Amino acid sequence: MRRIVLEDYGKLAKQDHAEGIGEAKPGMVKIRVTACSVCGSDIALYRGKRALESEKYFGHEFTGVVTDAGDGANGIREGMRVATEVYRACGRCWYCRNGLPSYCKSMNDAFLPGGFAEETMVLNTEENSFITPIPDELDDVTASLLEPVNCSYQVALKAGITPGQKVAVIGMGSMGFITSRILQEIGAGLVVGIVNKPSRLEKVRQIGFMDAIDSSEENWKDQVREVFGEMGPDVVVELSGNLTAFQNALTIVRPGGRIVVGSVYTGYADNVELRPVMRKELTIVGAKGPYPNLNSDGTSASLDMLMKIREDLRKIVSVYSYEDGIRGFEDMMTGKVIKTVITF
Numbered sequence: 001m002r003r004i005v006l007e008d009y010g011k012l013a014k015q016d017h018a019e020g021i022g023e024a025k026p027g028m029v030k031i032r033v034t035a036c037s038v039c040g041s042d043i044a045l046y047r048g049k050r051a052l053e054s055e056k057y058f059g060h061e062f063t064g065v066v067t068d069a070g071d072g073a074n075g076i077r078e079g080m081r082v083a084t085e086v087y088r089a090c091g092r093c094w095y096c097r098n099g100l101p102s103y104c105k106s107m108n109d110a111f112l113p114g115g116f117a118e119e120t121m122v123l124n125t126e127e128n129s130f131i132t133p134i135p136d137e138l139d140d141v142t143a144s145l146l147e148p149v150n151c152s153y154q155v156a157l158k159a160g161i162t163p164g165q166k167v168a169v170i171g172m173g174s175m176g177f178i179t180s181r182i183l184q185e186i187g188a189g190l191v192v193g194i195v196n197k198p199s200r201l202e203k204v205r206q207i208g209f210m211d212a213i214d215s216s217e218e219n220w221k222d223q224v225r226e227v228f229g230e231m232g233p234d235v236v237v238e239l240s241g242n243l244t245a246f247q248n249a250l251t252i253v254r255p256g257g258r259i260v261v262g263s264v265y266t267g268y269a270d271n272v273e274l275r276p277v278m279r280k281e282l283t284i285v286g287a288k289g290p291y292p293n294l295n296s297d298g299t300s301a302s303l304d305m306l307m308k309i310r311e312d313l314r315k316i317v318s319v320y321s322y323e324d325g326i327r328g329f330e331d332m333m334t335g336k337v338i339k340t341v342i343t344f
């Protein structure tokens, strides 16, 4: 089979004749992958910001067809089109009982070898499952966004908005776009991105479902006041992982406002002025997706959300074939494209 592997930090390789994965292991199903999206965490791994030894899989945002349904848990059958997301957690462990089902079982056991390969296994038992069947009208490329929609949904829910509230989203990578679009859908009155370079501002405007402010412009705080009013946004969602951005969030959020941290900070915060936390009585919450996000009938609420916003989300995607896959990674890393999807 064909596969893109991360041989070492900073070193991707195509394997045209990689070894097949054999029969499905107990508790897993086999999938023929059709499209796999590149996640920020894949890029963090490439850049050495995550330890390669502890990662057993590469690529977790994918669509495919079930070729071996294993014991058929959760109604999964051969030939079904599916996409990945955390669909089921056990409901009994400490994490599940305490509202943290995303910690229920290590993601590391969920995919072997992961979605940047023509064939992979995916965990699917009654207790833990990482696949959701998808409808015919959803194409493979867009369906690979189910997992990032699931993660971003969690960030959007943590914003805890009431109808009409105004939200600033710092960091307009793929997660920034997806989270913003979900916030619009769940009732935000205004969602504006905050970027830190003119090229990204242009990109946000070109995609067209929202506007942004460029914090590299000298008067950007005036622009924030103009857009959000004198008090500032009700909620700031911080998705850049940049400590200056966290400082900016503390500065611009309104008194009594909320900051959602959905990004990974590396290193320590030496020069962050924390006084606003008390002075403005701020609420600061973390959001670490993905979470099983189900409707009362057990179907996926994240899939419903994706179906509603898919046309806008399709605009953030650039598709590369397997042959061009490595260029797809590079283009996303340099910011040339927002979200790379590799097709097999």
Ligand SMILES: [Zn+2]
Pocket: 039, 040, 041, 060, 061, 147, 148, 151
């Ligand atoms: Zn992801």
Ligand SMILES: [Zn+2]
Pocket: 089, 090, 091, 092, 093, 094, 095, 096, 097, 101, 104, 105
């Ligand atoms: Zn559990």
